[in-house]
Amino acid sequence: MRYFGGLVHAIGSFARDRSGNFAVLFGMVASVLALGVGFAVNVSQLYNAKSSLQGVVDAAVTSTARDLTTGVIKEADANKSVQAFLDANSRAGILSADQIVLDKLTVDRTANTVQADVHVDLGLYFPIFSVGDMKRVAASTTAVYSDKTIEVAMMLDVTGSMAANWWAKTDKIGDLRTAASGAVEDLLDNNLDPKNPRVRVAIVPYAEAVNTGGLASTVFVEARYGSNVPPPIDAPVSVSLTLAPDKCATERKDKDGYADYSPDGPNTPRLDNDGKTYLAKVNRDDHMKTCPKPELIPLTADKQKLLDTITDFRADGVTAGGIAAQWGYYMLSPSWRSAIADAALGAGPANFDKKKVAKVAILMTDGQFNTAFAGGRGAPRSQNAGQKSRSNAEGICSNMKRDGIEIFTIGFDLDDPSMTMTERDQAKSVLKNCSTADTSSLKHYYEAATGTELAAAFDEITENIEKLAIQR
Structure with a gap:
C-alpha cells in the first residue's frame, strides 16, 4: 500500500505542475509532428517528381525510337531529338522549366535500342536531417527501334x-x-x-x-x-x-x-x-x-x-x-x-x-x-x-x-x-x-x-x- 500511495502522490505532483511539464511535452510532440509532416511532404514531392520525370523521359525515348524506325531522323540526330523533347516537356507535373538534365544517351546498334539517363535537382519544401535543401532525382528508360x-x-x-x-x-x-x-x-x-x-x-x-x-x-x-x-x-x-x-x-x-x-x-x-x-x-x-x-x-x-x-x-x-x-x-x-x-x-x-x-x-x-x-x-x-x-x-x-x-x-x-x-x-x-x-x-x-x-x-x-x- 505504501508503494501505491507514493505513485498517487507523484502523479498528483506532476498534474499540479502543468506550467512546466506540459509545455515541454507539447514542444516534443509538436517537433515530432512537424518532422513527420515535413518528411511526408518531401516524400510526396520526390515521388511526384520521379513520376513526372519518368513519364517525360519515356515519351522522349519512345518518340525518338519511333522516328529512328520510320526514318524521320538519323542516328546522329537522336541526342538532339531526345533533348528537344525534354526541353519541350520540362514543365510536366511539378517540374520546372529547364530542370531536366540529359546525362547520357546510348544508341545500341547491336540491340537496336535507345537508352536515356536523366536527372533533376529538386528543391525540397522541408529541408531536414542535414540533407540540405536539394535532392537529385534520376530516371532511365530504354526503347527498341529498328533499322529494317x-x-x-x-x-x-x-x-x-x-x-x-x-x-x-x-x-x-x-x-x-x-x-x-x-x-x-x-x-x-x-x-x-x-x-x-x-x-x-x-x-x-x-x-x-x-x-x-x-x-x-x-x-x-x-x-x-x-x-x-x-x-x-x-x-x-x-x-x-x-x-x-x-x-x-x-x-x-x-x-x-x-x-x-x-x-x-x-x-x-x-x-x-x-x-x-x-x-x-x-x-x-x-x-x-x-x-x-x-x-x-x-x-x-x-x-x-x-x-x-x-x-x-x-x-x-x-x-x-x-x-x-x-x-x-x-x-x-x-x-x-x-x-x-x-x-x-x-x-x-x-x-x-x-x-x-x-x-x-x-x-x-x-x-x-x-x-x-x-x-x-x-x-x-x-x-x-x-x-x-x-x-x-x-x-x-x-x-x-x-x-x-x-x-x-x-x-x-x-x-x-x-x-x-x-x-x-x-x-x-x-x-x-x-x-x-x-x-x-x-x-x-x-x-x-x-x-x-x-x-x-x-x-x-x-x-x-x-x-x-x-x-x-
Missing part, C-alpha cells in the same frame, strides 16, 4: 465485279483506288532519302491474269496444243521465238503441266522430261482471254508512279487469285532480283532476312477465286477452275509464310447478295487460310463492307506493318 527496310507487295483485285454499279449505288473500283492510294501515301511518306528508301511498294493488279508490263520477257507464250515449258536453251531461235499478243501471264507450270508454287526466278535452269535444260519462265496459257490493262509495278519508292497506276485501275475479267498470289511472291523473292534489274525496273527484292527486312504481302479481293489454268501436283484431277485457284493460292501462301513473308488479306463486300452462301464461305476460307495467324497485337484477316471500311482496313494494315518493323 520494308518491302510490301499489294495484290489488288481489278475484276469485273469491282465495276461501278449505278443501280446498287456502289463504285468498288473507285473505293479501291482511294484505299490503295492512301496506303501507298502512308507507307512511303516517311522515306527521307529517295536514293536509299526505307520502304518500297509493289503493285500487282490482277483479274484473269497479271499484266507483267516491263517484265514481259519473263513470259513463255504457249502455243495451242503445244508444250507447257519453254524450248530448251540450245533450241534454234526460230523455235524459241513466239510472238505474244499481250504482256500477260498466268501460272508458271512445271515440266508435267502442274502449277509451280516456287519463287524461283525466270532464269532458273530446269530439266524437261527429255533431260534438256530450259529456263523457268512463267506461262501465258493459250486459253487465256482477257488481259487486264493496269501493269504490275515491281518494288519502288516512286510514289507518283504507284499512284498513277492505281488511278488507271479499270474493272474487267474474272478472278484468278492463285495467279495473283504467285506474282506477289515473285515481287518479294530475291530470285527475281536480276530479272527486275535487267528490265531496268529497280533494284529488285532484298534477300530473305527477317533481321534486316520486313517482307509483307497484302491480298485483296471482292469475291471467290474462280479461275486457274493449272492445278497443283497431287491435287485431284476432278478439281474445277475455282478449286484449283483456291488451292494454288493457299499453296503459294504457305510457301510465302515459310519464307518469312507476313500476309494480310482483305475481303471486300463478301456479303454481296449476288454471291451464294457457298461462294461466300469459300472466299472467306481461302483468305483466312492465306493470311498469317493473328497475334495478340496484330490482326491479319479483314472484312470490309464499304469503301470507308476498306480504307480503314488498309490504314490498320499499314500501322501493323510499322509494328512488324520493330519486332526482333
Whole structure:
C-alpha cells in the first residue's frame, strides 16, 4: 500500500505542475509532428517528381525510337531529338522549366535500342536531417527501334465485279483506288532519302491474269496444243521465238503441266522430261482471254508512279487469285532480283532476312477465286477452275509464310447478295487460310463492307506493318 500511495502522490505532483511539464511535452510532440509532416511532404514531392520525370523521359525515348524506325531522323540526330523533347516537356507535373538534365544517351546498334539517363535537382519544401535543401532525382528508360527496310507487295483485285454499279449505288473500283492510294501515301511518306528508301511498294493488279508490263520477257507464250515449258536453251531461235499478243501471264507450270508454287526466278535452269535444260519462265496459257490493262509495278519508292497506276485501275475479267498470289511472291523473292534489274525496273527484292527486312504481302479481293489454268501436283484431277485457284493460292501462301513473308488479306463486300452462301464461305476460307495467324497485337484477316471500311482496313494494315518493323 505504501508503494501505491507514493505513485498517487507523484502523479498528483506532476498534474499540479502543468506550467512546466506540459509545455515541454507539447514542444516534443509538436517537433515530432512537424518532422513527420515535413518528411511526408518531401516524400510526396520526390515521388511526384520521379513520376513526372519518368513519364517525360519515356515519351522522349519512345518518340525518338519511333522516328529512328520510320526514318524521320538519323542516328546522329537522336541526342538532339531526345533533348528537344525534354526541353519541350520540362514543365510536366511539378517540374520546372529547364530542370531536366540529359546525362547520357546510348544508341545500341547491336540491340537496336535507345537508352536515356536523366536527372533533376529538386528543391525540397522541408529541408531536414542535414540533407540540405536539394535532392537529385534520376530516371532511365530504354526503347527498341529498328533499322529494317520494308518491302510490301499489294495484290489488288481489278475484276469485273469491282465495276461501278449505278443501280446498287456502289463504285468498288473507285473505293479501291482511294484505299490503295492512301496506303501507298502512308507507307512511303516517311522515306527521307529517295536514293536509299526505307520502304518500297509493289503493285500487282490482277483479274484473269497479271499484266507483267516491263517484265514481259519473263513470259513463255504457249502455243495451242503445244508444250507447257519453254524450248530448251540450245533450241534454234526460230523455235524459241513466239510472238505474244499481250504482256500477260498466268501460272508458271512445271515440266508435267502442274502449277509451280516456287519463287524461283525466270532464269532458273530446269530439266524437261527429255533431260534438256530450259529456263523457268512463267506461262501465258493459250486459253487465256482477257488481259487486264493496269501493269504490275515491281518494288519502288516512286510514289507518283504507284499512284498513277492505281488511278488507271479499270474493272474487267474474272478472278484468278492463285495467279495473283504467285506474282506477289515473285515481287518479294530475291530470285527475281536480276530479272527486275535487267528490265531496268529497280533494284529488285532484298534477300530473305527477317533481321534486316520486313517482307509483307497484302491480298485483296471482292469475291471467290474462280479461275486457274493449272492445278497443283497431287491435287485431284476432278478439281474445277475455282478449286484449283483456291488451292494454288493457299499453296503459294504457305510457301510465302515459310519464307518469312507476313500476309494480310482483305475481303471486300463478301456479303454481296449476288454471291451464294457457298461462294461466300469459300472466299472467306481461302483468305483466312492465306493470311498469317493473328497475334495478340496484330490482326491479319479483314472484312470490309464499304469503301470507308476498306480504307480503314488498309490504314490498320499499314500501322501493323510499322509494328512488324520493330519486332526482333
